[in-house]
């Protein structure tokens with residue numbers, strides 16, 4: 001994000017986090033903008049040159065966040081909306097990012113958030129279906145394995161579901177994998193990208209280290225420890241925050257990174273490929289119709305869902321453990337909407 005020269009960094013808001021070769025620009029809404037993720041995410045989106053207009057909504061605090069963020073010296077417009085202004089916040093929006101909902105406390109699983117977050121996400125999806133049915137929707141709220149099917153089901157009921165427009169944001173797993181692997185092999189994280197497939201909770205997070213030149217030689221205990229750290233990176237933060245919530249800053253970074261990738265794809269940039277949790281044919285024969293894998297992002301959102309490719313025997317085992325859990329999470333989300 002920050003260039004080596006401080007002067008250049010201040011003068012040029014575009015950065016490594018936000019690459020942009022495109023001339024188009026977009027109105028983006030953040031629902032849950034007052035929260036731990038929502039605030040830094042709104043700040044980062046204000047710095048993204050592809051975002052022309054930011055619409056910040058929360059049941060509390062969004063106008064204040066908007067006033068604050070609006071002073072950042074990039075050209076985009078920022079408006080904040082109070083609890084009773086959801087429809088207004090969604091007017092004319094191209095992309096909606098949803099970090100609304102409660103986070104974990106120590107001892108909780110992501111699934112323990114279902115009872116609170118399922119209805120929050122459903123109600124927001126209903127409003128999107130009504131006001132901005134063509135918007136692309138990025139779901140951050142946990143449990144992602146269930147909230148994405150809830151949004152899909154809600155849009156389906158309203159007759160406006162477009163599978164190319166709905167994404168579960170699993171970028172934090174990708175960010176963590178690159179960072180943790182880089183630390184082990186002593187390289188830059190940009191040199192250690194890892195494709196992460198499956199879902200977004202514990203054993204459903206499947207990093208494909210064998211597909212990377214830097215990761216494929218990691219074996220034995222070191223391999224097991226790295227996979228465990230990637231799968232349970234969220235717990236590491238929940239524990240360290242000791243009751244004050246879960247990952248917010250790294251998630252805001254990951255959310256802004258994924259949003260920028262999506263906007264670049266929408267703008268016509270070719271070859272924008274990143275893992276994300278989408279309606280997917282890859283394991284549909286096993287009754288699993290949402291799955292994270294590499295997805296090419298294009299002018300209409302999902303352009304192409306890539307197969308997972310060749311994987312190691314260990315990764316076959318990880319996938320075996322992932323699928324039944326993921327299926328259960330997806331079915332729980334579907335049942336909630338049905």
Ligand SMILES: NC(=O)C1=CN([C@@H]2O[C@H](COP(=O)(O)OP(=O)(O)OC[C@H]3O[C@@H](n4cnc5c(N)ncnc54)[C@H](O)[C@@H]3O)[C@@H](O)[C@H]2O)C=CC1
Pocket residue numbers: 031032033034035036037038057058059060099100101102103104113117120124139140141142143144169170171172173200245246247248251
């Ligand atoms: N996908 C991922 O990788 C990650 C997902 N998360 C999830 O993101 C969610 C948010 O986490 P935090 O920002 O830390 O929580 P937070 O509690 O700090 O913020 C949540 C915000 O949502 C707002 N909110 C609640 N109901 C709402 C509604 N109906 N409409 C609009 N806003 C509403 C709250 O007022 C609050 O400002 C959690 O579910 C958490 O588990 C967190 C980290 C990573």
Ligand SMILES: O=C([O-])CC(=O)C(=O)O
Pocket residue numbers: 103104110142172233234235237238246247
């Ligand atoms: O762990 C949590 O609850 C938040 C999250 O999804 C993550 O940090 O990956």
